[in-house]
Amino acid sequence: MGIESGAALEPLLIAGAEVWLGAGVHAGGLRPTASWSLLGEPGAVLRASGQPVVQVDADDLDLRLEDLEITGGTGEMAGGVALAAWSRVLLRRCRIHGCRSKREGMAGGVALRRGEIRMEECRFWGNAGRLASDMVVSGIGKVYAVGCHFAGDIRVREGASLTLIGCTVEGGLWAWGSTTRRPNILLRRTEVLGGIQNDAALPALIEVEP
Amino acid sequence: MLTHQAPRPNRKQKTAEEESSPQRADAQKRLGNSALAEKISGKMGGKQGDQGAQQGAGFDLDAWVQGDGKEEAVVDGVSRPDAMRKGLQGALIGAAQIGLESAATGGTTVATVAEGTAAELLKTSGDRVQVRVRVGEEQKTGWVAKALFSDQPAMAKDEEHAGLRSDYVFSKFEGDLSPKNPTGKDANQGFLGNCFLIGSMAAVANTAPHIIEEMVKYDASKGTYSVRFYEESGRGKFSPVFIEVDSWLPTSADNRKDPSFAGDPGTPLWSAIVEKAYAKWKGGYDALGDGGVGSEAMEEITGGRSTDGDLSRMKETDVIPYFEAAQKAGKVIYTGSKDGRRSEAQAPFKESGGADSGAKFSADIQHTHEWNEIVPGSFRVQDRKGPGGSAQDTGKEGDAQAKLRGLQVASGSIDYKGNKAELAFKKGIRPAANDLEVLFQYHGVIDTEKFVIANHAYAFESVKDGMIQLYNPWGSWQPKPLTPAEFLASYDSLSVNQPPERKTAGK
Numbered sequence: 161m162g163i164e165s166g167a168a169l170e171p172l173l174i175a176g177a178e179v180w181l182g183a184g185v186h187a188g189g190l191r192p193t194a195s196w197s198l199l200g201e202p203g204a205v206l207r208a209s210g211q212p213v214v215q216v217d218a219d220d221l222d223l224r225l226e227d228l229e230i231t232g233g234t235g236e237m238a239g240g241v242a243l244a245a246w247s248r249v250l251l252r253r254c255r256i257h258g259c260r261s262k263r264e265g266m267a268g269g270v271a272l273r274r275g276e277i278r279m280e281e282c283r284f285w286g287n288a289g290r291l292a293s294d295m296v297v298s299g300i301g302k303v304y305a306v307g308c309h310f311a312g313d314i315r316v317r318e319g320a321s322l323t324l325i326g327c328t329v330e331g332g333l334w335a336w337g338s339t340t341r342r343p344n345i346l347l348r349r350t351e352v353l354g355g356i357q358n359d360a361a362l363p364a365l366i367e368v369e370p
Numbered sequence: 371m372l373t374h375q376a377p378r379p380n381r382k383q384k385t386a387e388e389e390s391s392p393q394r395a396d397a398q399k400r401l402g403n404s405a406l407a408e409k410i411s412g413k414m415g416g417k418q419g420d421q422g423a424q425q426g427a428g429f430d431l432d433a434w435v436q437g438d439g440k441e442e443a444v445v446d447g448v449s450r451p452d453a454m455r456k457g458l459q460g461a462l463i464g465a466a467q468i469g470l471e472s473a474a475t476g477g478t479t480v481a482t483v484a485e486g487t488a489a490e491l492l493k494t495s496g497d498r499v500q501v502r503v504r505v506g507e508e509q510k511t512g513w514v515a516k517a518l519f520s521d522q523p524a525m526a527k528d529e530e531h532a533g534l535r536s537d538y539v540f541s542k543f544e545g546d547l548s549p550k551n552p553t554g555k556d557a558n559q560g561f562l563g564n565c566f567l568i569g570s571m572a573a574v575a576n577t578a579p580h581i582i583e584e585m586v587k588y589d590a591s592k593g594t595y596s597v598r599f600y601e602e603s604g605r606g607k608f609s610p611v612f613i614e615v616d617s618w619l620p621t622s623a624d625n626r627k628d629p630s631f632a633g634d635p636g637t638p639l640w641s642a643i644v645e646k647a648y649a650k651w652k653g654g655y656d657a658l659g660d661g662g663v664g665s666e667a668m669e670e671i672t673g674g675r676s677t678d679g680d681l682s683r684m685k686e687t688d689v690i691p692y693f694e695a696a697q698k699a700g701k702v703i704y705t706g707s708k709d710g711r712r713s714e715a716q717a718p719f720k721e722s723g724g725a726d727s728g729a730k731f732s733a734d735i736q737h738t739h740e741w742n743e744i745v746p747g748s749f750r751v752q753d754r755k756g757p758g759g760s761a762q763d764t765g766k767e768g769d770a771q772a773k774l775r776g777l778q779v780a781s782g783s784i785d786y787k788g789n790k791a792e793l794a795f796k797k798g799i800r801p802a803a804n805d806l807e808v809l810f811q812y813h814g815v816i817d818t819e820k821f822v823i824a825n826h827a828y829a830f831e832s833v834k835d836g837m838i839q840l841y842n843p844w845g846s847w848q849p850k851p852l853t854p855a856e857f858l859a860s861y862d863s864l865s866v867n868q869p870p871e872r873k874t875a876g877k
Binding site for chain 2: 189191210211215234235236237246261262265266288290291300318319337338339341360361362
C-alpha cells in the first residue's frame with residue numbers, strides 16, 4: 161500500500177501492514193501497537209515535532225523502517241527512535257538527523273533500554289542529546305549495527321550491548337557500567353574517530369576486532 | 371519593561387512566600403573553591419605555590435608513606451571500600467594529614483585538608499594511599515593514611531573549570547535519616563541537573579510511600595543505610611540491588627549544614643540518601659548530572675514497569691478521568707513540561723535612522739517573565755503591511771547572537787541574551803515600525819499565571835475539584851492547580867509506573 165505525503169498514516173499501521181511512503185513529508189509521532197513495515201520511496205521524510213518520531217512502548221512488536229529520512233523529533237529518551245519495550249526494530253538505509261532529547265534525557269537520534277534495534281547502512285548527523293547526540297544504548301537493550309555512519313557520538317551504559325560492524329563513529333564512544341552491571345561492546349572493522357572513553361571505575365567490556 | 375538580565379534562579383532558591391530559612395542565602399551561592407586552598411595554604415604558612423618552600427628538612431616521604439605505626443583516628447558511620455583499587459572515588463574523612471607532592475619541586479609537604487574532601491585513589495602502599503585531591507583550581511596528589519579514605523560517589527564536575535572537581539566536601543548529617551511517612555514534598559533537587567530522578571522519587575512518594583519507606587533501611591550499629599533499587603535482569607524480571615551508603619552528603623565547604631544536592635535543611639533528608647545511593651550505583655554524582663529518564667528511574671525505584679502516555683492524542687475531557695483512574699489504580703505519575711512556547715505577537719521595533727536609504731529599526735524584545743529566553747532559530751519578523759517582507763534569525767542552540775536575514779533586509783542582528791534586535795532594510799524599503807510584528811519560541815516560564823517552568827519534570831500529586839496539582843522537584847516555585855486545558859498547553863510527556871502489588875505477611 162502506498163500513501164502520499166499528508167495522508168493519515170497511523171490508521172494504516174495495522175498488524176502485518178507494509179506501507180510505502182511517497183516522496184514528501186509524513187507525520188511522525190508514531191506509537192506502534194502492531195508489527196508493521198514502513199518503506200520510503202526516494203524523498204520520503206518522516207517528521208515529528210514536540211515528540212519522538214517513533215516511540216515504542218508495546219512489547220512483542222517487529223517494526224521495519226527502510227529508506228526513510230527520520231527528522232525533527234524530540235523526546236526524553238530520544239527524538240528519533242525510542243525503544244522502551246521488549247520489541248525489535250529494524251532500521252535499514254535510514255537517515256536520522258535534526259532530532260534531540262528533552263530535559264536531562266538521553267539521545268537525539270536513537271535510544272533504547274530494552275528490546276533490540278538492528279541498523280543497516282544508516283546515517284546519523286545533526287542530532288543533539290544530553291547523554292549522546294546520535295545513540296544511547298542503556299539498561300539491557302541491544303543494538304547491532306552494520307555499515308552505519310554516526311557523525312555524532314554514542315553512549316553505552318549499564319548492562320547494554322552494542323555491536324558495530326564496518327561502522328564509522330565520528331564523535332566519541334563512551335561506555336560506563338554500574339556497580340552491578342557492565343556493558344558489552346564489540347567493534348569489528350569499525351573506526352571511532354573521536355576516541356573510546358571507557359569509564360575507569362565502572363568499565364565496559366570492549367572487544368575490538370580488525 | 372521586563373528585564374532579562376537576571377540569571378535564572380538556582381534550584382535551591384525559593385519564592386518570597388516559600389522563603390523561610392535564614393540559611394537559604396548561603397545555599398544559593400554558587401560554590402567557590404577557595405576553602406580547601408585556604409586550609410592548605412594556612413597550614414603550610416604560605417600561599418599556594420609556596421609548597422616547595424615548606425618542604426621541611428628531614429621530611430621523610432618513605433617513612434610517611436609507610437606510616438608511623440600509630441593508629442589513625444577512624445571515624446564511625448563511614449562507608450569503607452571492600453577493596454582499594456585505582457580510580458576509586460571517595461573522600462578523606464577524619465583529621466586528614468596529607469603529604470602533598472609538588473610537581474614543580476619534586477618535594478613533599480604535610481598539610482591538613484578539610485574533613486570530607488573529595489579524593490580519587492591512585493595507589494596503595496603499606497597503610498597509606500596515594501590520592502588526588504583538589505587544591506583551589508588545581509588537582510594535587512598526596513599520600514594519606516588508608517584508614518581515612520572512604521568510598522563515596524564521584525563528585526559533580528565543576529562547570530566553570532572543566533576536568534576539575536568542584537569544591538564540594540562531604541559533611542556528616544547526624545541521626546536516622548531514613549524515610550518516615552514520606553511525601554513527595556520531602557524530595558528537593560539541588561545543584562545537579564537530575565530532575566528526572568528527584569521528580570521520580572517525589573512521584574513514588576506521593577502515590578506509593580510504602581515503597582520509599584521500604585527502600586531505605588538504617589543500620590544504627592554501623593550508622594549506614596542500605597538502599598534498595600531494582601534493575602531489569604530479563605523480560606518481566608526486576609531484581610533488587612542493595613547499595614550501602616553513609617550520611618556524609620555533599621555540601622559547600624563554608625555551609626556544611628545544607629546539602630548541595632538533594633535535600634534541604636528542615637525537611638526530611640531521605641531523598642539525599644536515595645540520591646547518594648543512586649549516584650554510587652551509577653558511577654557518581656556527575657553521572658547523574660549528565661542526564662537520565664524519569665520512566666527508567668521510576669522502574670528502578672519501584673521494580674514495576676513504566677509506560678509513556680501520549681499527551682498529543684489526549685483531549686481535554688480525557689485528562690481528569692485519566693489521572694483519576696491512574697490514581698485509583700495506585701499508579702505513579704511523572705510528567706514533563708514542554709521545552710518552550712510560542713510568544714504572543716509584539717511590535718517592539720522603533721525607527722532609529724536610515725533617512726537617506728532603507729529604514730533602520732531597533733527593538734527591545736519583551737518577555738512575559740524575566741527568566742525567559744528566545745530560542746535561537748525561532749525569531750521571525752513580519753511586516754504586516756507587506757513592503758518589508760519577513761526576516762528570520764540564523765541562530766542555533768547555544769548561540770548568543772545571530773543575524774536576521776530576509777529578501778528586503780540589508781542587515782540585521784539579534785542579541786539573544788540582551789533581548790535586542792536591529793534591522794536595516796534595503797534602499798527604498800520603509801515599513802512602519804508598528805507593522806513589524808515579532809514572533810518567537812521561548813524557554814523559561816511557559817505559563818506565568820500557573821508558574822510552569824519549561825523543559826522540567828514534575829511529580830503528580832492529586833486531582834481535586836477538576837484541577838491537577840503537580841509538584842516541582844526543586845521544592846520551590848510550585849505550580850498552581852491546572853485545568854485540563856492548561857495542563858495540555860504546558861506539558862507534553864507523561865510517564866506512568868505501576869508498582870508491584872504490596873506483599874503482605876503470610877503471602
